[in-house]
Amino acid sequence: MAACVWSVRSVRVLSEIIHGHVLPAAAAVRHQAGTSRSLHGARAPAVSARHLKQLGVTSLRSLSQVSLSEEPDALYQKLSVRVKGHDRSVLDSFEFFASLAARELGLSLERAFEPRKHTEKLTLLKSVHIFKKHRVQYETRTHHRTIEISRVTGSSARVYLEYIQRNLPEGVAMEVTKTSVEEIPEHIQKPLWDEGKLEPCGQ
Amino acid sequence: MAASVTRPALSSLCKINSNINGIYSLTSFSRRISISSVLSTSAVTTETEAAGRGVRGQRRSKRQAGEPRTERMTVDQDWTAVYPTAASFKPSAVPLPVRMGYPVKRGVPPAKKGNLELIKIPNFLHLTPVAIKKHCEALKQFCTEWPSALDSDEKCVKHFPIQVQSKEFVSAGLSLRNPDVRIVTLKVKLSSLNLDDHARKKMIKLSEERYCKDTDTLTITTDSCPLRQQNYDYAMYLLTVLYHESWKTEAWEQEKTRADMEEYEWEDSPSQKKVLDTLLRMRALGAKDEVEEGTREELLGQPAVQEYRDTMLRLKNEGETEENLQQYKEAVKKLFNI
Numbered sequence: 437m438a439a440c441v442w443s444v445r446s447v448r449v450l451s452e453i454i455h456g457h458v459l460p461a462a463a464a465v466r467h468q469a470g471t472s473r474s475l476h477g478a479r480a481p482a483v484s485a486r487h488l489k490q491l492g493v494t495s496l497r498s499l500s501q502v503s504l505s506e507e508p509d510a511l512y513q514k515l516s517v518r519v520k521g522h523d524r525s526v527l528d529s530f531e532f533f534a535s536l537a538a539r540e541l542g543l544s545l546e547r548a549f550e551p552r553k554h555t556e557k558l559t560l561l562k563s564v565h566i567f568k569k570h571r572v573q574y575e576t577r578t579h580h581r582t583i584e585i586s587r588v589t590g591s592s593a594r595v596y597l598e599y600i601q602r603n604l605p606e607g608v609a610m611e612v613t614k615t616s617v618e619e620i621p622e623h624i625q626k627p628l629w630d631e632g633k634l635e636p637c638g639q
Numbered sequence: 640m641a642a643s644v645t646r647p648a649l650s651s652l653c654k655i656n657s658n659i660n661g662i663y664s665l666t667s668f669s670r671r672i673s674i675s676s677v678l679s680t681s682a683v684t685t686e687t688e689a690a691g692r693g694v695r696g697q698r699r700s701k702r703q704a705g706e707p708r709t710e711r712m713t714v715d716q717d718w719t720a721v722y723p724t725a726a727s728f729k730p731s732a733v734p735l736p737v738r739m740g741y742p743v744k745r746g747v748p749p750a751k752k753g754n755l756e757l758i759k760i761p762n763f764l765h766l767t768p769v770a771i772k773k774h775c776e777a778l779k780q781f782c783t784e785w786p787s788a789l790d791s792d793e794k795c796v797k798h799f800p801i802q803v804q805s806k807e808f809v810s811a812g813l814s815l816r817n818p819d820v821r822i823v824t825l826k827v828k829l830s831s832l833n834l835d836d837h838a839r840k841k842m843i844k845l846s847e848e849r850y851c852k853d854t855d856t857l858t859i860t861t862d863s864c865p866l867r868q869q870n871y872d873y874a875m876y877l878l879t880v881l882y883h884e885s886w887k888t889e890a891w892e893q894e895k896t897r898a899d900m901e902e903y904e905w906e907d908s909p910s911q912k913k914v915l916d917t918l919l920r921m922r923a924l925g926a927k928d929e930v931e932e933g934t935r936e937e938l939l940g941q942p943a944v945q946e947y948r949d950t951m952l953r954l955k956n957e958g959e960t961e962e963n964l965q966q967y968k969e970a971v972k973k974l975f976n977i
Contacts, residue, residue, distance in 0.1 A: 502780055509783055513795050513802065529763045536768060540775035541782055587789065592782040599778060601809050603725070605761035609810035617799035624879055625833060627886035 510590030514615045517583045517600065518551075521608040527581045530608065534583050534600055541596055543585050551580040590616075707731035719773060722765040728757045733764065800831035803874075805867055822862040823870040825878065828855050832882065840901055841892075842885035857881075903955035905948045914944060914974070921975075946970045 517534065521527050531548055538545045555577050562570040588596070597612060604610055712721075712734050721732055730751040738748040739756045751757055789795050796802070804824040808817040829839060829850075842857075843850050850857050859877050861870040897908075905911055918938050938944060947970040954963050971977075 511785075511789075511795075511799065513792065523760070526761055529766075533763060533766050533771060536771050537775060540772055541779060542784075544785075586792075587785050587795070589783045589785055592785075595778050595781045597807075599774065603766060604809060605725075605763070606811075607761065610808070612807040612809075613804065614807070615802055615804050617795050618801045618803060619799050620801060620827075620832065621875065621879075624882045627833070627838070628883050629886055 510593075511617050512588050512590065512593050512614050513586065513617045514546075514613075515585040515588055515593055515597075516613040516615075517585070517597075518611045518613070519581050519583075519604075519608055520578050520611070521605075522577060522579070523607070524579045526605055526608060527579055530605060531581050531583065533603065537599060538583070538585055538596065541592065543588050543592060543596060546584040546586040548581070548583045551582055553580065554578045704731075709734040718767055719765075719770045725761075725765050728760075728762050728764070730754070730757070796828070797831075800827055801878075802826040803871065805871075821865060821867050821870055822860065823867060823874055825859040825861075825871075825874040827857050827878065829857055830855055834882075834885065837888065838882075838885040842881055843901065845881055845885060903952060905951055910951055911939075911948075914947060915939070918944070918974075943970070943973045947974050 519527055519530055521530075527550075535545055535548055555575050557573060557575045559571050559573050561568065562572045585596070593614070601610065708731050728751075730753070733751070735751075737751045737757060739751070739754055739760075740749045742748050749756075789798065802825070804826070806819060806822065808820060810817070829842065834842060846857055849859060857878075859874045861874045861877070864870045864873055915935065915938060919934075950963065950967040950970040954967055957963065
């Protein structure tokens with residue numbers, strides 16, 4: 437059990453080296469405990485598309501300030517991204533984009549499927565005054581698409597979700613369900629009361 | 640092109656006109672006003688009309704649009720430079736012969752030039768596979784790797800038994816906030832907690848509906864606090880309280896009756912008494928009438944009685960199925976030597 441209890445922070449450091457990103461000494465300075473647990477350096481709070489364009493053209497040396505924080509990374513057993521829109525073809529394209537992005541970032545895409553569309557119908561009077569027998573019907577169709585990603589770390593999830601959300605097309609909404617797994621905290625591992633001496637019973 | 644040839648002549652005329660107007664504007668302004676006051680309104684309007692025509696005449700010589708950019712595009716160009724960010728469809732910048740819209744009778748969908756349908760629909764021209772790969776290359780350094788030892792769901796749950804679910808929403812509307820974001824659901828299997836028999840039963844009794852017997856999962860959903868972090872802390876607090884309270888044994892727990900028991904227990908049950916009674920009567924036909932503790936234990940220790948006990952427990956706890964009833968029948972037959 438001890439071997440399996442991962443201090444994910446150490447794994448993260450290892451992965452940084454494995455990926456070939458040898459951090460310069462200045463950048464390897466860890467943030468104080470007060471900062472957030474994101475891996476983003478002070479230079480890149482948000483990865484905008486324009487900023488990415490600059491990255492694409494120039495080298496990646498400009499973004500080498502990746503700092504690690506003391507807090508352990510969250511672990512998400514499942515990340516379920518559900519997009520809703522009125523046009524199926526837009527959702528098709530978005531699914532292609534999201535799945536390709538997941539593959540490129542090295543996340544394990546479990547499945548991408550299409551839940552049933554939801555149709556809301558409205559029946560109104562056709563005329564302004566009288567003519568109750570003549571109505572007009574409208575309907576609003578909402579199409580859905582779900583992309584499930586399994587076993588992803590908190591930092592990777594943040595990066596992926598921010599990238600996806602910034603490139604969400606107009607008229608499309610998104611709902612993300614995150615299932616994170618945690619260890620049992622220390623205060624629940626053993627009962628407070630020793631067998632010999634019980635606390636006085638509640639009044 | 641023919642139009643552009645004739646235009647310059649007219650435009651030059653109009654320009655001369657306006658220049659003359661400009662030169663004399665300051666000096667003759669007052670004179671014009673005095674004239675206009677004498678003359679009727681129609682004269683004023685004709686002057687303004689002339690002035691208007693002059694301005695419109697200037698506007699008529701519009702600069703012609705050059706050839707579209709698509710003519711000069713090469714096949715191996717960098718498309719990410721043409722559409723680096725999300726932008727509306729520009730027919731002169733997209734070298735594809737796209738047609739969109741409902742066709743007229745015996746016609747084809749309209750072409751891309753001036754096509755509103757193409758502009759309305761969101762396009763993904765800025766997210767071609769090449770662009771996505773470039774973006775992901777740049778983003779990869781912020782990602783961390785999943786620990787390789789936890790490659791299946793079972794292992795995840797084994798080492799990290801508590802599952803916390805929460806939602807996030809992205810939508811456009813009058814407000815960016817969604818109140819459902821604050822809801823936190825905490826799921827944990829009781830088998831992974833350090834509980835003894837009494838504590839487990841008490842915990843199940845305390846959690847009532849939140850416990851599912853089939854999956855042995857305790858689900859705590861909190862939404863009473865306004866922030867997600869607060870709800871998470873509250874859920875952990877509830878779990879802690881449940882855990883520690885279930886280890887306590889209160890004085891009034893001694894008064895637990897048979898009706899409060901979660902499972903059927905055969906010891907001290909009417910069924911056990913009846914069996915004992917029956918066996919003693921069967922025995923007592925030929926032997927003495929004494930009931931000793933020794934004989935009682937002896938009787939209960941018989942394999943037939945044990946089998947009867949097992950079948951009774953199975954019937955009561957698991958419900959009545961064909962198999963269970965058959966086993967009960969066999970046990971009863973063995974007990975009475977039928």
